[in-house]
Amino acid sequence: MRSKIELQDAIHRARRAVLIVNTHSRRGRRLYEVVRGRLAAEGFHLLGCFPVENTERLPGQLAAAIALDPDLLVAGGGDGTVSEAARHLAHRDIALGVLPLGTTNNFARALAVPHRPAGALGVLTGGKVADVDLGQAGETIFANHANVGLSAQVGEAVPARLKRHIGKSAYPLTAVARLLRHRPFRARITAGGDEYEVVTHQLNIVNGRFQAGRPITSDATVDDRVLHVFPVGGPRRRQLLSASLRQAFAGQRQPTAPPFLATDDLTVETDPPLPLDVDGEVHGRTPIRVRLLPNALRVMVAPSFVDN
Template identity: 55%
Template sequence: MRTKPELSADIHRGRRAALVVNARSRRGRQHYQRTLSRLRAAGFDLLGAYPVDRPGQLERSLREAVDLGPDLLVAGGGDGTLSTAARLLAHRDMALGLLPLGTTNNFARTIGVPLDLDGAVDVLSRGKVIDVDLGLAGDTPFANHVGVGLSADIMLRTPPRLKRAVGRLAYPLTALALLARHRPLRATVRVDGVAHEFVTHQLFVANGGFHAGRRITADADADDRLLVAYPVGGPTRRGLLADTARNATTGHRRTLGDTPFLAVGELWLETDRPARVEVDGELCGHTPIRLGLDANALRVMAPADSLDR
């Protein structure tokens, strides 16, 4: 494995890259050709370019891109796309480049990558390689979060056409439609032999610093060796709505020491009935589930002034 400065230097000098864009993401289809043009104008030697427009094709295209042996694998799409790329690149001598073309772009926000195409390409061209943690949901790595409760039902029910039409507003619109018949869960988070119980419609466990395009807390990020578990609201639907609004407007002012956040390295999550689990926006099994960390598992291209622990 090269050191991070060595890999950064090789990317800047050789510009050997491969590109995979999820053309089914909200902005992927319209930006694929622009992305090709911007990367070539920045001097990148594209060993391969893959527009993904069919279900089931993404992971195969990412694996083909990895097999080309680039120094930088550029992935364009939403958080699900970038999380899939992160899983495949974990512990490889290769950096992940982020093109945030999705709905909420939580991972790109956490890393500090601009959400506009030109800004993101500039990070690929002028940035540096850092390493960040990945979470583990059972044996499945994740970049951003695990959700249990309403969010998993939202992932199952939100129409792709609605996401493309209204962006991240698609999720609260779907939530409102589902909430009338949603039952709260009794969730137990076990940490070092201590049980923390919550009765809630929604519980998240985050690896990164953003959720739904908003800050979780001012001091949470993807390189702090911590997972952050927190319920959203209590047993009532009104409490869920109030807490959702509060989180969206005050996250940048809150810290990991505030209630109700649990900042831990590992936990066991169980619920009073089997509940769907969504991992970075993709359904992935049911509770109970162990959640942990894979520290410094992923190398990613970040802005040149990024901190790297």
């Protein structure tokens, strides 16, 4: 593994990169050619370009892109695309460049990557390499979150048309609609030798500061070496209904305590066993161990990004 400075110098000097864009994402299809042209104009030697319309092909296309041995892999799409790229690049000597083309763009927000393509491309051309954390739930690596409860249903049910029209507010609004049929569950969390118990509709385990496009706490970062754990709402539907409406219309999120934990290793058990939403896809069921992978991913960030 090269040092961060060595990899950064290689990116700026040789500009050996691959581009992979989810052209099925909200803006991917429209911006793919624009991004490819801009990278070429900035002097990047594109070893391969991979527009991905069918997301089931994304893992194979990422493997093909990595096999070209680039210094930089530019991933354009939403959180699902970026998370899949992060899984493939974990512990590799390749930097991830993020082009946020999705709805919530949690990981891009955590990296302070500008939402507009021009600003994000500026990070690729003039930024630096930083090391950031990832999480792992069971055998699945994640960039943003591992959640138990309502979100596993919401991620599958949120209408694509609603996402296109109103963006990230589509998620809490869909949660409100699904809530009438959702039952609360009991979760037992073990961390650092302590046990916590909560009855809730939703338990979130978040890497970084953002969930569903909103900040969850003021002092979390994507390289602070901890995962943040909190329930949303309580055993009563009206508590989660209130939290979801605040998030949808006012952009406010108020974590519920207890518990509100910052830890690098925990086990979650639920009654009954429930599926796990890992960055928008269902991977495994409770009980499950979730742990932090510190400094697991190299990313391109703006020079002003504070690299811990």
